[in-house]
Each structure stands twice: as C-alpha cells, then as structure tokens.
Amino acid sequence: MIFSFTKALFIEDLDIKSLNQIWSGLVDRHFFYQNDDDDIEATLNSDWFQQLSDADQEVYRQAVVSSMQCNEDIIVQVIIGETHTPYEALHYLGAPLKIILENSKNDSKFLNALFRSFPDESKAIVEGLSEIWVEFALGGGQTTIKDVIETEVAKYHSERFPKSGEEYLKCFVLFDSDKTYRDAAFKNSVNDLIGFLESKKLPYHVLEKREMENYIPDSAFGSVENNREFIEAYLRLNAEQKDYFDLEKGLPDKNFDTLPEEIKILFDTVSEDDKKIFRKNDLTRFSGAERQDFKTECPELFNSEEVTRETLLERTRHQSNPNELKDIIQKIREQL
Numbered sequence: 001m002i003f004s005f006t007k008a009l010f011i012e013d014l015d016i017k018s019l020n021q022i023w024s025g026l027v028d029r030h031f032f033y034q035n036d037d038d039d040i041e042a043t044l045n046s047d048w049f050q051q052l053s054d055a056d057q058e059v060y061r062q063a064v065v066s067s068m069q070c071n072e073d074i075i076v077q078v079i080i081g082e083t084h085t086p087y088e089a090l091h092y093l094g095a096p097l098k099i100i101l102e103n104s105k106n107d108s109k110f111l112n113a114l115f116r117s118f119p120d121e122s123k124a125i126v127e128g129l130s131e132i133w134v135e136f137a138l139g140g141g142q143t144t145i146k147d148v149i150e151t152e153v154a155k156y157h158s159e160r161f162p163k164s165g166e167e168y169l170k171c172f173v174l175f176d177s178d179k180t181y182r183d184a185a186f187k188n189s190v191n192d193l194i195g196f197l198e199s200k201k202l203p204y205h206v207l208e209k210r211e212m213e214n215y216i217p218d219s220a221f222g223s224v225e226n227n228r229e230f231i232e233a234y235l236r237l238n239a240e241q242k243d244y245f246d247l248e249k250g251l252p253d254k255n256f257d258t259l260p261e262e263i264k265i266l267f268d269t270v271s272e273d274d275k276k277i278f279r280k281n282d283l284t285r286f287s288g289a290e291r292q293d294f295k296t297e298c299p300e301l302f303n304s305e306e307v308t309r310e311t312l313l314e315r316t317r318h319q320s321n322p323n324e325l326k327d328i329i330q331k332i333r334e335q336l
C-alpha cells in the first residue's frame with residue numbers, strides 16, 4: 001500500500017508517537033511516496049523529522065528520491081494529514097489483509113495453488129502470508145460473510161475512528177458463483193452478498209466457474225484411486241461442461257429429459273452411459289471412506305505437482321475471462 005504525508009499534517013498538534021510507530025514498523029511493509037515540494041519542506045522542518053535518528057532521516061530522504069524517480073502513475077491510498085490522522089493510519093496500515101473465504105481451510109488451498117503457480121505476480125502476497133500481514137478468514141458461507149464483515153466493522157466504534165467502520169477494514173472476499181451453466185443468473189444469496197459488498201465499497205471476486213473445485217486441472221485427478229468410473233466420465237466432459245458440473249453430487253438421479261432446459265443443452269453431448277454414471281454415482285465419499293469427505297479431500301488436489309501455471313491456464317483459457325486467475329491475484333495485491 002502507498003502512503004504519504006501532506007503539509008497539513010504539521011500545522012496542528014502532531015501525534016509524534018503514532019508517526020514514529022508508522023515509520024519504525026510499517027515503512028518497510030508499505031511504500032512511502034512524496035514528491036510535492038511543499039509537503040517535503042514541511043516534513044523536513046517538522047518537529048517529527050527533527051527528532052528522528054540519523055538512520056531514519058536517511059530512510060525518509062531515500063524514499064523521497066525514489067518518489068521523484070518514479071515514472072509510474074501512483075495512487076496514494078493513505079495521505080496522512082488529509083485522508084487519515086496518524087492514529088487512523090497506524091491502525092489501517094498495520095492491520096493484516098483478511099482474505100475472506102467461505103471455508104478458510106479448504107478454499108485457501110485454491111489460492112495457495114495460484115500463488116505457487118504464479119510466483120512473480122504473487123511475490124508480495126506470499127511475503128505477506130509469511131509475515132502474517134495477510135491471513136485467510138472464515139466467512140462460513142455466502143449468507144454469513146456479511147455477519148463476519150459487520151463484526152469486524154463494529155470494532156472501529158471509538159471517536160478516534162470517525163469514519164464508517166468499513167473504511168478501516170482491509171479485506172478481500174472470494175466466493176463461488178454456484179452457477180449451473182454459463183449464462184445462469186446468480187442465486188439470491190450471491191446477489192445479496194454482492195449488493196452488500198458494493199454498498200460498503202469492499203473488494204471482492206465471484207468465481208466464473210461454479211465452484212473452486214471446478215478449477216482443478218484434469219491431470220491432477222490422475223492420483224485419485226477411488227471412484228475412478230465417475231472421474232473418468234468427468235474427464236470426458238468438455239471444458240465448459242466441467243466448469244458447471246457438480247463434482248460432489250453429479251447429476252440428479254432422474255430422467256435426463258426432465259432436467260431444466262439449460263442443463264439439458266449443456267450436457268447434451270454426454271453419452272448415455274456417462275449420464276447414467278453421473279446419476280447413479282457421486283464423489284461425496286471422495287477418498288472411499290465411509291464418511292462423506294469431498295469438501296476436505298478434493299481441495300487437496302490443488303497441492304498436486306500437476307497443478308502448475310500451465311495447467312491452470314489451460315483450465316481457464318476458454319472462459320469469458322481467460323485471465324481470471326491473474327486478475328484474482330492482482331485484486332488481492334492491490335489491497336496490500
């Protein structure tokens with residue numbers, strides 16, 4: 001995240017304690033940018049700057065030099081003295097980015113596979129995870145993510161946080177589309193969540209495919225020893241069919257002609273034998289155990305050596321947005 005100081009910061013009583021904490025603990029984590037001559041002069045002449053050690057003064061000077069040499073279009077998210085007080089900035093910049101998932105333990109395997117497979121794009125995120133600047137948070141499902149966010153927002157209720165609580169919340173929300181075919185409308189629960197997040201101006205991404213499991217590359221299923229008849233039939237589906245197929249439950253156990261028209265059109269090319277397999281079998285007992293373990297065991301395939309940049313791109317190249325996986329990484333990186 002990019003932050004700066006404005007000259008207005010040094011006009012009134014200065015919160016030197018908060019500024020010192022920002023400079024000593026957060027300047028290495030975030031990027032300090034300042035290239036306005038008046039702001040620089042005010043900073044250099046401030047009581048805060050004068051009490052810094054020689055080493056910290058040099059860090060400031062080097063940051064200004066880097067700012068002057070920067071040719072990119074810079075968007076400064078935190079302007080201390082304008083958008084945030086020092087106290088607000090200290091807590092906002094110091095807070096971890098919460099990646100809110102429906103199931104933080106299982107769904108994080110999908111994201112970790114992306115970070116591993118796209119290392120250049122994900123370098124800052126991986127560092128953030130190792131330093132606990134980024135953490136996965138349990139949303140508990142589309143209908144409860146709202147409650148999770150409102151609980152976090154409620155923490156910012158004191159007079160030292162005068163803005164709406166969501167303005168201090170650093171989060172990114174990722175959730176399934178639950179679509180059963182490409183042009184299907186979102187369910188009410190998805191629409192309600194999107195509306196809530198947009199009303200709070202919180203960043204999010206809805207997956208294009210049905211669920212995270214639909215992104216698993218075909219080759220990763222080679223290591224699965226159980227339910228091979230079902231898996232082999234699944235692998236015979238075309239790319240779009242795999243996008244919206246219910247990997248856990250298969251097709252409803254009813255006459256194919258009684259299914260909704262859109263589902264019949266999507267799976268029309270599937271052989272009668274495979275349709276029968278999908279109606280009579282499922283992957284609820286993914287590992288072959290007596291208990292239903294699909295939700296815990298199937299995501300483990302994201303840890304497979306078969307899940308690579310190449311196989312993930314192959315699995316998404318036909319999509320409406322073939323760059324979706326990189327876009328997810330970019331959206332997360334923008335919140336750091």
